[in-house]
Amino acid sequence: xxxxxxxxxxxxxxxxxxxxxxxxxxxxxxxxxxxxxxxxxxxxxxxxxxxxxxxxxxxxxxxxxxxxxxxxxxxxxxxxxxxxxxxxxxxxxxxxxxxxxxxxxxxxxxxxxxxxxxxxxxxxxxxxxxxxxxxxxxxxxxxxxxxxxxxxxxxxxxxxx
Amino acid sequence: xxxxxxxxxxxxxxxxxxxxxxxxxxxxxxxxxxxxxxxxxxxxxxxxxxxxxxxxxxxxxxxxxxxxxxxxxxxxxxxxxxxxxxxxxxxxxxxxxxxxxxxxxxxxxxxxxxxxxxxxxxxxxxxxxxxxxxxxxxxxxxxxxxxxxxxxxxxxxxxxxxxxxxxxxxxxxxxxxxxxxxxxxxxxxxxxxxxxxxxxxxxxxxxxxxxxxxxxxxxxxxxxxxxxxxxxxxxxxxxxxxxxxxxxxxxxxxxxxxxxxxxxxxxxxxxxxxxxxxxxxxxxxxxxxxxxxxxxxxxxxxxxxxxxxxxxxxxxxxxxxxxxxxxxxxxxxxxxxxxxxxxxxxxxxxxxxxxxxxxxxxxxxxxxxxxxxxxxxxxxxxxxxxxxxxxxxxxxxxxxxxxxxxxxxxxxxxxxxxxxxxxxxxxxxxxxxxxxxxxxxxxxxxxxxxxxxxxxxxxxxxxxxxxxxxxxxxxxxxxxxxxxxxxxxxxxxxxxxxxxxxxxxx
Numbered sequence: 212x213x214x215x216x217x218x219x220x221x222x223x224x225x226x227x228x229x230x231x232x233x234x235x236x237x238x239x240x241x242x243x244x245x246x247x248x249x250x251x252x253x254x255x256x257x258x259x260x261x262x263x264x265x266x267x268x269x270x271x272x273x274x275x276x277x278x279x280x281x282x283x284x285x286x287x288x289x290x291x292x293x294x295x296x297x298x299x300x301x302x303x304x305x306x307x308x309x310x311x312x313x314x315x316x317x318x319x320x321x322x323x324x325x326x327x328x329x330x331x332x333x334x335x336x337x338x339x340x341x342x343x344x345x346x347x348x349x350x351x352x353x354x355x356x357x358x359x360x361x362x363x364x365x366x367x368x369x370x371x372x
Numbered sequence: 373x374x375x376x377x378x379x380x381x382x383x384x385x386x387x388x389x390x391x392x393x394x395x396x397x398x399x400x401x402x403x404x405x406x407x408x409x410x411x412x413x414x415x416x417x418x419x420x421x422x423x424x425x426x427x428x429x430x431x432x433x434x435x436x437x438x439x440x441x442x443x444x445x446x447x448x449x450x451x452x453x454x455x456x457x458x459x460x461x462x463x464x465x466x467x468x469x470x471x472x473x474x475x476x477x478x479x480x481x482x483x484x485x486x487x488x489x490x491x492x493x494x495x496x497x498x499x500x501x502x503x504x505x506x507x508x509x510x511x512x513x514x515x516x517x518x519x520x521x522x523x524x525x526x527x528x529x530x531x532x533x534x535x536x537x538x539x540x541x542x543x544x545x546x547x548x549x550x551x552x553x554x555x556x557x558x559x560x561x562x563x564x565x566x567x568x569x570x571x572x573x574x575x576x577x578x579x580x581x582x583x584x585x586x587x588x589x590x591x592x593x594x595x596x597x598x599x600x601x602x603x604x605x606x607x608x609x610x611x612x613x614x615x616x617x618x619x620x621x622x623x624x625x626x627x628x629x630x631x632x633x634x635x636x637x638x639x640x641x642x643x644x645x646x647x648x649x650x651x652x653x654x655x656x657x658x659x660x661x662x663x664x665x666x667x668x669x670x671x672x673x674x675x676x677x678x679x680x681x682x683x684x685x686x687x688x689x690x691x692x693x694x695x696x697x698x699x700x701x702x703x704x705x706x707x708x709x710x711x712x713x714x715x716x717x718x719x720x721x722x723x724x725x726x727x728x729x730x731x732x733x734x735x736x737x738x739x740x741x742x743x744x745x746x747x748x749x750x751x752x753x754x755x756x757x758x759x760x761x762x763x764x765x766x767x768x769x770x771x772x773x774x775x776x777x778x779x780x781x782x783x784x785x786x787x788x789x790x791x792x793x794x795x796x797x798x799x800x801x802x803x804x805x806x807x808x809x810x811x812x813x814x815x816x817x818x819x820x821x822x823x824x825x826x827x828x829x830x831x832x833x834x835x836x837x838x839x840x841x842x843x844x845x846x847x848x849x850x851x852x853x854x855x856x857x858x859x860x861x862x863x864x865x866x867x868x869x870x871x872x873x874x875x876x877x878x
Contacts, residue, residue, distance in 0.1 A: 215760065215770060215790040219798065294801050304765075306758040306794070308801040312808065313754050338501055338665060339754035339775035341782075371814040372478070372501050372642070372665050372752070372777065 216304050219296060223287025229328045230348025231283040235276060236324060242272040288346050293368065295335065295361065297344055309344045312368035313337045317361050319354050333357050338372055387461060391452035395493045395512045399442030402511075404487070406438025407431065451510055453534070458498065458525065460510070474529040475814040476500055478640050478666040481677070482518050482633040489631065494518035498525070499666030501777060522635065526620045529637060531815030541618035544695070545688055547610065547681070551657070555683035556606040558651035560742075565598025610682040617695055619817070624680070634677065639812030640664055641696040643748040643781035644680065646689050650741045658689045662696060663779030678780050693747060697733065698812070702747045705735045713767040714787035727785045727796075732807065734774055734800065736783045748774050748783040750800070750807035758797045760790060772797050 246268040253261035281301055289296045294310045314335050321331040325347075331354035335344040349357065410431040449462040458472040479499040488494060495511035496518045513521065523538040556562050572592040579588065611628035621637035642663040652658065660681035667677040681692055690703055710725035718725065721740035728735040734753075736746040757773040764770055770793035774783035785796065 213765075215758070215794050293805055302762050304760045306797065307755060308757070308797055309755040310753075310801055310805055312805070337754040337775070338777045340778055341757075341773065341775040342755040343757065344755065370808045370811070371476070372640075 216298050216306055218287065218289050218298075219291060220289060223289055223298060225284060226286040226288075226346065226348035227330055227350050228283060229330060230286075231279050233324050233328050233330060233348070234279045234283065238272065238275045238279065242268050242275065246272070283348065286346065286348065290357075290360070295344065297346055305343070307342065307344050309335050309337060309342060310368070311361065311364040312370045314361060314365035314369075317358050317365070319358050321351075321354075330354075333361075335361065387450060388452055388454055391450040391454075391459075391461070393450055394446055394510065395514050395517070396446070397491050397493055398512050399439055399446045401487060401491065401493065402442045402445075403435060403439035406442075407435040410434035410438075453524070453528070456528065472498055472500055474525060475531070477525065477529040477637065479637070479664050480522050480525055480635045482522060484515070484627075484631045486629045488512060496521060499664065501665035526635065526637065529815065530620065530817035532817045539618045539620045541616040541623055543614060543616045544692070545681075545684065546612070546614035547683060549607075549611070551683050552607045552610055552613070554655070555652065555657060555659075556602050558649070558655070559602055559606065560649055560651070561598050562602040563651065565595040565602065568592070568595030569599065605676070606682060609676055610679065613682050615680070615692070621816075622680075622696060626682075632676075636662075636664055636696075638698070638816045639814070642752040642779065643746065643776045643783065644693050644696055644700075644702075645747070645781045646686075646693070646702075646745040648743040652683075656685060657683050658686050659683055660689045660692055661780040663776050663781040665777040665779075668778035697747065697749050700733045700747055700749065701730075702733065702735045702745060705730045705733065707735065707737055710787050711769070711789055713769055716763070716767060717769075717787055722787065725786055727788065729796075729800075729803070734783055734785075736774075736785055738784075738786065746781055746783045748776055748781065749811075750803040751811035752776055753800060753804035756797045756800045756804075758793055764790070770794065772800075774800060 246265065249261070249264045249268065253265065278301070282299075285301050285304075286297075286299045288298070293312075294308050296306065296308050298304070298306045315338055316336050318334040318336065319331050320334070325331060329351050330348050331351055332345060332347040333349055333354050334346070336342065337344075346357070411427075444464050445462070448464050448467075449460070451458065451460045453459070454471070456474060458474060460468075460470045460472075462468050462470075477498060478501055481497040481499070483495045483497060484493075485495070492515050493512035494515050495509060496513055497509050510518075510521070519538070523536070524534050526539075527536045528534050569592055572588050572595065576588045608628045609630075610626050613624070613626040616623045616625075620635055621640065622635070624632070624634040624636075626632055642665060644663075645661045647659045647661065648657070649659075658681075659679070661678050662680045664678065680696060681689055684692075690701075693700055693702055705728035707726035707728040710722055710727075712722075714722040714725055721738070724738055724740050724743070726737040728737075732749055732751075734748050734750065736748075738744055738746075753774050754777065755775045757775065758770055759773070760770040764787070768790050769787045770790040771787060772785040772793045774785070776783065785793065788796065
């Protein structure tokens, strides 16, 4: 972790490693289904060149698999006294600072797969749609704690627009 | 945000007796849209099939149905002030009750479409943040009612007595007609469109009539659209553009066919951008755009509502910026240019990239051909972001974003040295927090109001309990409880404050 995206204090709070599992499952579905179709097509047609079509999906699967393994540990957040910091990304790194007083509302979302693994995504919204403050892969208890804490802090520090 | 049960339970509340209906001509004004639609759609069929008689029957029927629906909707729509909020009750089958918190009012516009001007009615648009569109349009009111209601809403939003008459105003500037025309002729859209038309004209002359009809004329259309659009946007919409200052904020009037009178109260401007298209340089002209929460989703979009100055001199622009963002002096902010490494991303324009910060605002300069200067007050910063791509990492650069409410103003600090950008982002969060405490409160007329633009004006001697000693209203959970509660009991009617005189004394 370089100094530019270093945590402001001691260290980043990390998201659950189970997020990698969730993402790999969705990746496998997204790449695996078309891959199977292509394989079936190649076998049925008997055309050797058709096997070339398999390549992009295999590459995407392997590449995505490796990338997810590195991306998930790169998510981090830090609750400071007056603002929340979120950092993520490997190739394209980003760091978002959201003052609690600017928060308009907090979302907690969990898809079926995330729920299965006990995870949820917390997202903060400000009056600016550009604010990209999303923390995926939080265990349910942590997501609920964070939501309540953010809501309470947002109320205490609230300011007008 | 606030969980008010009345937002969720529309119909159970009794309708206060003082609630009023919209202007009786409303169904007529809205009904003609139905007639036009019927004629437009039915007319096509009629012409194609030669059944004009059917159209003659159907069109009036549709118009009558539309009129009756409009009549019913008009009958069931009422509005009024209820408990300090504006409440609008509407709907026949699906009842809707909407409350607009007046302290959260971002802007009030009085719009008069051409037909409305003929019939003497206006539409009142209340802009509040967070709405996808103009959330509280009152269409239509009689012209006098609209003005009276606007005065009342602004007085209540300011936190003074509701019966206070409309505040006086002092004109700042008006844009001459020839400036509008010439600035359009020099705008990129117009020039490109005109070139396209000329090119097609030349092609037509070379090709001969038959090819022209098939291939060239349709290609002229985009050019025509661009030219007419640019003229409409700048000359017709901004016709007679005047801007005035009053204790209620900035007032903008404009429009040739549909007229618009915008009022942006103090402290509602979220950011300002000064633009200079390439060809405007010959005349030394600039344009000023603003971010006001709620305008981005208003009908006609931010393009028409977010203009603070359609065309004018840099001095006038800087003067306006100082009024829109009191205390901001963007030209005196020392700018620090982007490092040389930025040339890998902007080979020529990197020399123009610069950022500066002072006690009140962030200033971002960019654009080599189309110059732009973006000014965002610390107090209006919603969040701050730092981004770095792989190439930027190799070069030790990063880009910072200062996020504001949606609109034409985006402060993007491109290609700074990475560690400096990080420092900027973290410091900006601190600056914004500090600045918010000193920012204009939502009820800008209350004594706690910091009104640097009116410090010369005599302050009416009023004794109101100091904000610090006042307990917060129940229900007003999102008042700024840290420093100065934005919610202070309204001065009672006996303490008639009266609108402060504007700064129009010499």
